Amino acid sequence: MSAEHQSEMPLGRNVMLEYATDALEYATDALQRNLLFWDVLRQRSEEYYRHKAMAMPHVLSFDLEVVLDARDFECPVNFWLAHIEPPAGVEIDPLKRPFVVFDPRAGHGPGIGGFKADSELGVAMRAGHACYFVGFTPDPMPQQTVEEVMHAHARFLEAVIARHAKAEGRPCVIGNCQAGWAVMMLAAVRPELFGPIIIAGTPLSYWAGQKGQNPMRYSGGLLGGSWLTALTSDVGGGRFDGSHLVSNFENLDPSNSLWTKYYHLWANVDSEAPRFLEFEKWWGGHVDLSAEEMQWIVDELFIGNRLATAELVTGDGVRIDLRHIDSPILCFCSEGDNITPPPQALGWICDLYRTDDDIVAAGQTIVYAVHASVGHLGIFVSGSVTRKEHQEFISNIDLIDVLPPGLYEAVMTPKTDETANPEWVEGDWLVRFEPRSLADVAAIVRPDPDDERRFATAKRVSDINLGLYRTLMQPFVRAQANAGVAEWLHRMTPAELPYEWFSERNPLMSPLADLAERVKEERRPVSGDNWLVNLQENYSRCVVATLDGWRDLRDSAVERWFMAFYGSPVTQALVGLGASDAPPRPHPGQTPECIALVERRMAEIHTRIGEGGLREAALRGLVYISMGGGGADERAFNALRGMRGEYSELSLASFKQAVREQFLALRLDQQAALDAIPAMLAGETQSRDKVMKVIRRVVSAAGGVTDEQYRRLTAIEGMFAEPG
Incomplete structure (x- = not known):
């Protein structure tokens, strides 16, 4: 229609025509987006099954050479040690200490520590350090235990030390998330194997947290304790399905898990697919744990909280006391981390020590760094965090190693033209390690004796319920469990089922790849000023607000219930925690053995x-x-x-x-x-x-x-x- 005739049309008719044109444009775009979006999900499923079929699936972006496979050990476990091949143009200094990165085993597969070039491994190699990576296969060995894994890790470090006998300094070990507590346990038992230890996003004090902010710590009490862990492992035929752990993480932020990450892909499907598929390859690479491992982790750590107070003892009678670690410990955490908040990353310091002099007397150097905003995964995968915090930690690792005993905070300021002696500053940030006190850490952790009693009560309720389950239900459940039931239940989990739906195992997905290619050839994206795009964005914001509101309501209700039930004097009395001023957990810094040790060390120094x-x-x-x-x-x-x-x-x-x-x-x-x-x-x-x-x-x-x-x-x- 000519512009002259359009100008003669009534105003209302022009508006209606514009609305209809915009609607047709948006409908075409939406249909194409849907097909492309479904095809990305199909690609994700196919990548998932290809990844799952690998002998040693991982998402490392570097070439590697497997040095040791612990499945061949006398006490086999499903871990392996690999030497990371440096990228082209990167030279390794044989005199520099090697770095060993331990990846978390919390439902996901290995590789997050070397996910991209700007990663812990990448930065360490660019600094001239030889690098090693400790990964694991998806299937645990039958009945493997945490202690057997710890012994395998010790053999890995022994092998690294032997390969770098001329290096100046013992290996720097990085433990990410759940791997951090495993590293700390081993360092307490075999301190001679370790140089500086960096634990990133690692929970070590499992009861700590802030009211109204950290609801995940209430999970054990909400479920009545660890009996459900035992049930899940029994139904799984002696294995704990790692997808359940992934679901727990996703439940923390349902708006992102159920909507935002998929909406962002759909809204930007022309450009977002590679990044989405890269991340989902790791996020969806589920791995299992043995029943023995998972039960120990839940009972002794997550619910029992016994690591930070030296209550754990190995099978051969060695007490796991974190004060025996003689290497510097660097704790990196973030205010934006809702999985391992700063109180859980740093609370062990307040649990273990009573005074600043106790830290010095133990000869221990502890450094902490608290990021202002990055989330849990960002601690490991964020490029900005890697280029700043991890790069500075690694470039100053020898300084950290010689810091005198005490408590420090790593403070970073940008290097500018006004910086004095810039030739002595490595990288773009100037790092200072400023002395801090236990009071500074306590201001972050905010220890609460009443909370301590509530969580101790939840621990005793857990022990009771677990005992009842093992006596009354476990024999029956194990008799009914079989591999077929375990496989069917695994395929029905919310973390697994979408892969089945969108894979080519579903006949409806077979023609999708060809349709997607045709759509890309005829792609007609909607214009940004289309009024339906604004409506779409408003609708998305409403969905996010609704899901966030439901999450906040849920978390608030869980916290109130936990505080009321486990804080009840009646509940506490029923489990044997009656009215008393005594703390529900021992604090090792107050024991006669510790006091005598400190006095001996002081006398030796004085002489x-x-x-x-x-x-x-x-x-x-x-x-x-x-x-x-x-x-x-x-x-x-x-x-x-x-x-x-x-x-x-x-x-x-x-x-x-x-x-x-x-x-x-x-x-x-x-x-x-x-x-x-x-x-x-x-x-x-x-x-x-x-x-x-x-x-x-x-x-x-x-x-x-x-x-x-x-x-x-x-x-x-x-x-x-x-x-x-």
Whole structure:
């Protein structure tokens, strides 16, 4: 129709024609989108079954060489150790410590630690470190246990150490999410195998959390304890279906799981498919656990919360006490993580220690870093997090390794043109490790004695219900269970059924691939100013708001019920937790054994306070000066490498030990330690000026010097001045 005739048409008719045109355009686009969307889901299903058919399925983006397969061990478990081949153009320094990444086994398959080039593995290799990866197969070995897995992990680390005997420093081990607690348990039993430990998004204090924010911690009490875990494993023929764990994560955010991620794909189907399929390959790669493993994890950790208070004992009688870890521990968590919130990542510090002096006396270095917003998966896969936090942790791993005992927070600021001595800053961020106290951690964790009693009550109710199940129901359930029933139930789970629906096993999906190709040839996307697109977006926002509202209502009701039932004096009395001021869990820092250990260590340090020569005196002076400032700065450490170069015979491990001894001497009796310096310098007149120049260079490396540091530097200069 010509523009002249259109202008003569009534206004209402023009509007109706525009609305009809927009509706036809939108309907065409929507039909095409639906077909393309269904085809992406078909591709996801086909990729799922291809991935599942692999001998060792993983989503690593790097080539690898399997070094050990623990299925061949005397006590077989379904884990494997692989050496990661560096990408083209990346050179590995054989003298640098290797990195070993342990991936979480919480329903998903392995590979998230090397999911893309900007990942933990990728950053470590670009920094010149050889890298290894610990993965697992989807099927556990029959009746394998957590302790057998721990022994297999020890053999993996022994193999890595043997392959890098000339490397300076023991392996840095990264434990992601659930793998973090497994790493910490092994490090408590075999500390000699570990260099610095990085645990990212790892829950270690399972009862901790904030009211109104962390509903997942109530799950055990809501279900009446771990009897349901036992039932699920029995129905599964001795295996716990990992898809149930995935469903638990998805239930935390139903608006995303049920709507947003699919709507985002549908609305951007022309460009979003590759990213969606890449992520779903990992998210949908479900793996199982043995009944023995899962029951132990739920009883001893998630509901029992016994790791942080040294209540766990191995089969050969070794107590798993996290205070025995002699490597620095870096805890990385995020305020935006609703699966492992900061209280669960850091609460173990408050559980294990009573005072700041206890941490120092144990010789333990603990560093924490709290991201402001990234979610749980972002801790491992976010490119921005990898390029900032993980890159800085890895580039400063030697500094972390030599930090004196105590509690620190990693503080990062951008490197700018105004940054002093930028040549000593690696990367785009300047890192400082600032001293913190238990009070600082407690402000994040917010320990609550009343909550402690509620969760202890839930633990006892769980034990009762599990005992009743094992006595009254388990024999019957096991008698009825078989492989066919287990397979049918697995295929019917909400996490598994969609793959079946949209796979080519469904006859209705067979012609979809050809239809999708034809649609791509005739694609007619809707224009962005179409009024139906705005209506579509408004509708999506309404769906999200409705699901979020339902989630908030559900979580609030669960929390109120948990607090009321398990906080009831009657419930607590019925399970044997009557009115008492005694804590429901022991705190190991208060035991006579711990007090005696601390006293012995302090006495040993005191007897050696005057030992050493020029090197020890120089380190003591540097530590004394640094204690008057705001923490350890990476620039000062990189300058300190120059001082270490003056003593080429001193290995990194010996250097670390020397720094720690001088710190402990100053912490124990500062005045006596300072008074001993002149005697330590006796007979070293020719080298004093040279060492003093190094000390000044290190002190000034971080830029400004505080008044207290200047006062201390002046005092040390007086001690190093040649006599008479």
